[in-house]
Amino acid sequence: MLVDSHCHIDFSDFHHDRATVLHQAASAGVKQIVVPGITSRYWSRVLSLTGEFCGVKLYPALGLHPFFLTEHKKSDIDLLDQYLKHFQGQVRAVGEIGLDFARKTDKDAQLEYFEAQLDLAEKYQLPVILHVVKAHEQVLAILKQRPGLAGIVHSYSGSAAQAKQYIKQGFLLGVGGVITWPKSDKKRDMFAKLPLESLVLETDSPDMSPANIKGERNTPDQVVTVLDALAAVRPESADEIAKTTTDNANQLLGLGQVCLL
Ligand SMILES: [Zn+2]
Numbered sequence: 001m002l003v004d005s006h007c008h009i010d011f012s013d014f015h016h017d018r019a020t021v022l023h024q025a026a027s028a029g030v031k032q033i034v035v036p037g038i039t040s041r042y043w044s045r046v047l048s049l050t051g052e053f054c055g056v057k058l059y060p061a062l063g064l065h066p067f068f069l070t071e072h073k074k075s076d077i078d079l080l081d082q083y084l085k086h087f088q089g090q091v092r093a094v095g096e097i098g099l100d101f102a103r104k105t106d107k108d109a110q111l112e113y114f115e116a117q118l119d120l121a122e123k124y125q126l127p128v129i130l131h132v133v134k135a136h137e138q139v140l141a142i143l144k145q146r147p148g149l150a151g152i153v154h155s156y157s158g159s160a161a162q163a164k165q166y167i168k169q170g171f172l173l174g175v176g177g178v179i180t181w182p183k184s185d186k187k188r189d190m191f192a193k194l195p196l197e198s199l200v201l202e203t204d205s206p207d208m209s210p211a212n213i214k215g216e217r218n219t220p221d222q223v224v225t226v227l228d229a230l231a232a233v234r235p236e237s238a239d240e241i242a243k244t245t246t247d248n249a250n251q252l253l254g255l256g257q258v259c260l261l
Contacts, residue, residue: 002227002242003032003249004220006096006129006154006174006202009058010035010045013206013217019054021219026055028221029242032255033058036096036129036154038065040076043083050090056220059255061093061129063117066100066110077116084124092253094121095129096154102133111138118146127151127252130171136162143169150252155204160190167198172248174202177210177218180229192233196241200249201226 004025014021025033035058037046046060062083064072084091097117099110121128128151132139136158143149143166153166156173163173175191178184191199201223209218210225227245231238250256 001032001246002028002030002201002223003034003246003255004030004203004205004223005034005152005200005249005253006176007033007035007205007220008038008207009033009205009220010037010042010049011206021221022054022056025220025223028224030220030223031056032246032249033220034061034092034129034249034253034255035059036061036065036093037063038096039068039071040064040073040079041071043080047083047087047090057255059092059253060087060090061095062087062091063093063095063097063129064113065096065131066098066105066114067103067131069103069105069110069113072113077113077120080117081120081123084120084126088124091126092255093127093129093151094118094124095151096131097128098131098133099135099139100131100133101135101138115142118142118149121149121151122146129154131155133157140165140169143171152200152249152252154202155208160193163190163194163198167195172198172200172252175199175230176202176204176226177208177222180210180212180225182211188229188233191230196234196236196244197248199230199245200252201230201245 150170152172154174205218
């Protein structure tokens, strides 16, 4: 069994064939999918996709994504607080949140939303799903001040040295379609050497398509492609990688636990 630890199955890209996509994922062995929210507008849709659909269990995360900074309002933080309180036990993480310094938006505002959401993760004792682009040093410095936090650095793009610091902080690193791209030799080499207990698989569908479907919409069944690419460079078998990465995600996000609501 496999987990897609990061999949935007709620996006309109899937409105016309979501059931088919989920059936295909289930047939490929991808039986659990984590669906992160990106703006407050998306949260109710993400929550409506909680539960079992077409043989796949969907788990919501709620957050304000730094890429969409201009869509967020200060009042969204209070709203997120209310959502997390009301849907306790159902929401598995605060995400996706983080810093994206490749964007030409206000860095201070990004930091403000990020810190406020980390406060909420601590308040509700939830893991976080991080989107970090060109800001790993800043994020690591912030996490060092918050030793109680754990989570996933999704689509991990930092160095091997930074990876070790995240792991020390109790974070897992998301491996996705990038590992299949021809130019990703350095990344493959890094993921080959990191401890398997610190990795989770993801697709980031509909984005980050692996090389075999370049330019097309990405789908959660492609976790298998990511798994095969990782197995090609690691000492463990594909079965062992599947089992360990699934266990890693389950343990962090409590996916095995039944929702109390
Ligand atoms: Zn994402």
